[in-house]
Amino acid sequence: MKYVLSLLATFLFCATTMAQMTPPRTNKKYTAYNESLNKQKLADIRRLDSIIAAKIQEDDLDDFAMEGDNPADEIYEGAWSTEGVNANRVDYAKVPDSVYIDCSGYVAPIESYITSEFGPRWRRYHYGIDLKVTIGDPVGSAFTGKVRVCRYDRGGYGSYVVVRHSNGLETLYGHLSEIKVIEGQEVRAGQCIGLGGNTGRSTGPHLHFETRFLGNPINPKKFFNFDTGKPLVANYLFTKEQAFDYRSSASAAKYKKGKGKKSSKGSGRYHKVRSGETLSGIAARYGTTVSKLCKVNGISRNAKLRPGQRLRRG
Ligand SMILES: [Zn+2]
Numbered sequence: 001m002k003y004v005l006s007l008l009a010t011f012l013f014c015a016t017t018m019a020q021m022t023p024p025r026t027n028k029k030y031t032a033y034n035e036s037l038n039k040q041k042l043a044d045i046r047r048l049d050s051i052i053a054a055k056i057q058e059d060d061l062d063d064f065a066m067e068g069d070n071p072a073d074e075i076y077e078g079a080w081s082t083e084g085v086n087a088n089r090v091d092y093a094k095v096p097d098s099v100y101i102d103c104s105g106y107v108a109p110i111e112s113y114i115t116s117e118f119g120p121r122w123r124r125y126h127y128g129i130d131l132k133v134t135i136g137d138p139v140g141s142a143f144t145g146k147v148r149v150c151r152y153d154r155g156g157y158g159s160y161v162v163v164r165h166s167n168g169l170e171t172l173y174g175h176l177s178e179i180k181v182i183e184g185q186e187v188r189a190g191q192c193i194g195l196g197g198n199t200g201r202s203t204g205p206h207l208h209f210e211t212r213f214l215g216n217p218i219n220p221k222k223f224f225n226f227d228t229g230k231p232l233v234a235n236y237l238f239t240k241e242q243a244f245d246y247r248s249s250a251s252a253a254k255y256k257k258g259k260g261k262k263s264s265k266g267s268g269r270y271h272k273v274r275s276g277e278t279l280s281g282i283a284a285r286y287g288t289t290v291s292k293l294c295k296v297n298g299i300s301r302n303a304k305l306r307p308g309q310r311l312r313r314g
Pocket residue numbers: 116126128129130207208209
């Protein structure tokens with residue numbers, strides 16, 4: 001388009017120049033003619049200039065739209081980075097107080113059961129939930145969206161993928177054995193983004209699944225039912241207080257208190273693993289379940305027990 005316009009400009013210039021080459025003979029008439037010609041020429045140039053300027057602006061806007069066309073751009077204010085999970089994290093204080101998050105398009109990443117919950121685990125905080133996988137199981141994107149990050153993090157997530165969705169959520173899939181997408185790729189809900197695995201800081205094959213809003217983790221169970229594979233509500237009313245309740249000093253204090261109380265009771269709250277014992281055997285002995293045992297100990301269902309290992313009973 002710019003090329004066509006410049007051709008047109010050249011043509012107009014030539015045409016007016018040629019007209020100038022055959023002026024009327026009398027001086028007076030020539031001056032008047034020349035003045036009107038100049039006015040016309042100036043007007044033409046101005047008109048062309050404004051057309052070209054408008055076109056350039058339009059092209060620039062088009063380019064911007066193309067580069068900035070990422071899901072939930074209005075929420076993230078155009079921020080998009082492939083530099084890891086927290087590259088676009090918005091300070092908690094600046095997260096909006098409430099916003100609706102459309103969860104209707106959710107497809108469970110994998111049909112499986114939870115082996116570790118969101119929450120305090122050992123001395124770290126577990127910002128996602130763990131789902132049992134067999135290495136090679138296809139893992140699907142929870143919603144339609146665009147892949148923001150594909151990385152390998154040896155001491156943490158292992159091979160992981162972060163996808164941003166138009167509802168403002170980002171989902172993270174960790175410990176994959178293989179990544180099947182590339183950064184910037186658009187994916188449909190349920191589309192395979194990688195294969196289940198045991199890479200990174202992981203004690204057995206599982207999918208570490210996180211949901212984040214503006215970079216801040218939220219317990220995925222607030223949105224989804226992992227028994228049915230369906231969203232809890234189609235349109236989730238996100239409120240900062242409810243979504244980030246784990247941050248409150250009250251729950252942190254409770255956690256500290258609970259931990260202190262348990263450890264003060266000493267070894268009575270613990271079980272020392274003997275050779276040949278299984279998690280289900282230990283669970284049965286103390287009237288609890290394998291998943292509860294796994295949860296309080298921060299281990300996966302098929303973690304290998306070693307004789308002498310101390311396990312919290314519940
Ligand atoms: Zn995990």
